[in-house]
Amino acid sequence: MLRQYELVERVLAYDPDADEAMLNRAYVYTVQKHGTQKRASGDPYFSHPVEVAGLMTELKLDQDTIITALLHDTVEDTLTTVEDIERLFGPDVARLVDGVTKLSKIETMSESERAAENLRKFLLAMSEDLRVLLVKLADRMHNMRTLHYIKSEEKRRRIARETMDIYAPLAERVGMYEYMREMQLLAFEQLEPEAYATITGRLAAIRSEEGAQVDAIALEIKKALAEAGLRVEVSGREKHPYSIWRKMAERHVSFEQITDIMAFRVLTDDEDDCYKALGILHRAWQMIPGRFKDYISTPKMNGYRSLHTALIYSNAMRVEVQIKTRDMHERNEFGLAAHWAYKQGGKPDGQVGWLRDLIEILESSHDAEELLENTKMAIYQDRIFAFTPKGSLFQLPKGATPIDFAFAVHTNLGAQAVGAKINGRHVPLRTPLGNGDVVEIIKSRTSEPQLSWLGFVVTGKARAAIRRFVRQKERAEVAAIGRKLYEEIVERLPTKIGKKALADALKRLKMASEEDFMFAIGAAKLDDRQVMEALVPGSAANIPEENWPSQRRAIAVRGLTPGMAFKLAACCHPVPGDRIVGLRRPGKGVEVHAIDCMKLADGIDADWIDLSWDARTDGAIGRVRAELYNRPGTLAEMAGIFAKNHANVVNLEMTQRENPFHTYEVDLEVRDLAHLTRIISALRASDAVAQAERI
Known part of the structure; x- marks a missing residue:
């Protein structure tokens, strides 16, 4: 001490x-x-x-x-x-x-x-x-x-x-x-105590058996650079045990199959010498393609600067080499702390870019698991570099998509994204970005984040922002249901009420806003009696038990948004044109079923809501089962029928193979029931299809 x-x-x-x-x-x-x-x-x-x-x-x-x-x-x-x-x-x-x-x-x-x-x-x-x-x-x-x-x-x-x-x-x-x-x-x-003991033991054995090898390779590197007139310091070491173990796990290989266990550091006088040293080493030994990284011209987000390369030294031995100036090395080891040393003076600047992202995630996350998940996404390494059309640089995790990029630029840009170009070429929004890509986001002010984006975004910031929007959208829709139910309840009160009665009700229920009140009604957190008593104390007691309406109330709701407060049931896949009914349970959104769905029998404990399709609804997913003859070209013919009828295939799965038939279940984007019916009729008329039906 x-x-x-x-x-x-x-x-x-x-x-x-x-x-x-x-x-x-x-x-x-x-x-x-x-x-x-x-x-x-x-x-x-x-x-x-x-x-x-x-x-x-x-x-x-x-x-x-x-x-x-x-x-x-x-x-x-x-x-x-x-x-x-x-x-x-x-x-x-x-x-x-x-x-x-x-x-x-x-x-x-x-x-x-x-x-x-x-x-x-x-x-x-x-x-x-x-x-x-x-x-x-x-x-x-x-x-x-x-x-x-x-x-x-x-x-x-x-x-x-x-x-x-x-x-x-x-x-x-x-x-x-x-x-x-x-x-x-x-x-x-x-x-991982066993893995730790094994790897550290193997490294110790290598050190004792070939202890001079690291020094010998370092000396060869220094000699090659000195002959070219460069004054450098060269040091070598075995790679970090945890780094070796992670590489073994990721590549599913044994310790003996890891060929690049040794790493070397070259320190130069200035930046120009770094690039000179790189050229000399690449001429002296064969470089391994795809392993060169230039963090000098494009530093990491934390300020790290260095050249990284990998060489085949001899007998297929691979070694990693980092080349940097002495000043870069000192700053790399101390990191951002070097900027906050006493001699810099003043208060450190805490609002670096990645920290702003973390704070935004903090504000967006809904619960403990979501916060941990999104934050881990934001702080882990393995980054790629992508540029805006004007040349601004953004660092993102490997596997990031244009949606991740858009949210990294600005939350509003991500929310309004409708398309993207990578290096001038239109691509799907789920396309993974590569190092050095130029990304242009196409936006629309009327657009909004899609729930499906959660299936492919990889950054915590994008995921948190999408989930926040979904929650807000869901809350607004549940509150809309609640307002309709509220109006129905008010009609049964013995006296008309005004704004003061509503304000008093909020105080009695200890609710901060009218929207919270409507949301609680829509989510079935408040029943009719509680609402009536809050508005007009004593009013519920005057209504005989037999005169209370059934818990199953019928109201008309338009403007369904699948995946938000309203979820189209996967058991019956209702589409516009079907008669539909909603099941509402406490704390959950409305599940929308076709009126003839067999699963409705399970909804005995739920409120039933009579729903109707909004005229603006632009379609839904219909599911079709088709039995095709097992011969060449039948699958292509079925796909042709879908294309001719302008139906996009969302999912296709072979569910049964029994000669002479193959059975497929297909999810299709359709406009309405009539559209789906035409497609099924076209399938039944085809010689390639033995049978077709809606599921």
């Missing part, structure tokens, strides 16, 4: 103007407040905040951050208050300590809810000042280093999983690669 004078000397070494007295006071304060508290290792508890502060000095962070690290557990674990911190150490330190304190665990919640709530508080705190993130990462780093002292295996694995899923990716996103690698290694040891 760092002694008091050692910690102060470290700070003064890079910041001679630091307030020595305040640093000493903070050190003594944390020792006194934590007193006789012990850690699982048996060490005094105050050793933990002191070590966290030591990690902050390695990043050469400002005085307030060092003091925050010393005090970060005092509010949570002692009788100290934020007001005490502000009085003794100033408002900035108090704000930072409060930000870190907000991340404390909430033990009464389930594991996923607790993790999500901690993450929610974490994002809000670091959105105000990213030094909160730096202190928390150092706090988690030291806790991971001492994790083996915790006796409970379940608790160790939970902490390790949280570290692997959230904190290691966050460290990567701010460019703190040393933190990321060590966190991953320590978490890997707990989560």
Whole structure:
């Protein structure tokens, strides 16, 4: 553990103007407040905040951050208050300590809810000042280093999983690669102990048997570059054990089949020398196509800059090489923390692009699981680069689509997207983007996000925005149902009511708005009696039980939107032209069935709603079963019938193969019942089709 004078000397070494007295006071304060508290290792508890502060000095962070690290557990674990911190150490330190304190665990919640709530508080705190993130990462780093002292295996694995899923990716996103690698290694040891032991053992064996090989290859690289007149530093190492294990899992290969276990770093004097070194190495050894990446001309979102390449050295041995300047290397290791060192002065800028995305996800997410899912999507690595037509650069995860790109540019652009061009060519919205693609989004002000987009978007920001719109749309539609039911209830009241009665009803029910009231009625959270009593107290008691209408009320609703508050039942696939009825259960949307659907018998516990199709409805999905003769060309003939009748095939599945017939079930986009009937008639008239019917 760092002694008091050692910690102060470290700070003064890079910041001679630091307030020595305040640093000493903070050190003594944390020792006194934590007193006789012990850690699982048996060490005094105050050793933990002191070590966290030591990690902050390695990043050469400002005085307030060092003091925050010393005090970060005092509010949570002692009788100290934020007001005490502000009085003794100033408002900035108090704000930072409060930000870190907000991340404390909430033990009464389930594991996923607790993790999500901690993450929610974490994002809000670091959105105000990213030094909160730096202190928390150092706090988690030291806790991971001492994790083996915790006796409970379940608790160790939970902490390790949280570290692997959230904190290691966050460290990567701010460019703190040393933190990321060590966190991953320590978490890997707990989560996959057998794999960890095997891989580290194999690496140790390679090191002892071929220990000189890494040095020999590094010397050859340095010699080749020196002969070309470049002054460089070259170092080599085996790749990270967790990186090797992940590659084994992704490629489904054994340790022996991993050929690029060695990695080398070349440090040059300036940027020009990086590109010169790259050319020399590519001439000296064969490069592996597809493995070259230029992060100097196009840095990563966290500011990381380097050239990456892979070479075949000898005997088919593959090695990875990173080429960067010494300044790039220092900034890469410290990441964004390098920009926030004491010498930069002023308050750090916390609103970097990816953090803004996280905050938007935070505001859009509906529950704990959704927040965790969307945030993990946003913070994981493996990025591609894509450009707007005007040349603005956006980084996205691999597999991102034009919809992901549109939401990355601006939420409104994503919401209004109707089409896309990639490199000048029209493409479907689900098309994966490639590195360097120029993406043009075609938009319409009348367009809105589609529920089907959730089937292919990969970014947390896009997913959160789409789900938020769906929820808003659903809420509006349920509220519309509620308003119709409300009008029906009001007609049965013994007296006419005005706006004041409605306002009084909201107060009695403790509801914030009229829309909330209508939504509660539409979602069956309030029954008729409750609504009447809220509007006119005592009115429901005057109505005899036998005069209450059946719970199955019939109302006319138009403008169905499949997938929102209204869901077209998959059992009968109603289409415009069918007589339809809705089943409404508490807390759920309306499920729309054809009037002759056999499943309606299961709706005895639901409200029945008489529905009618809106004239503007542009179609639905109809399902057809067709038995085709098993001979060449019959499937093509069926497809031709669909095309001739302007019906788009959404899904086609062979359900039975029994010579001489093949049976298919086909989902078709049709305008209405008449359209679907014409298609079935055309199928029945075809020599290729033995039988056709609507399902």
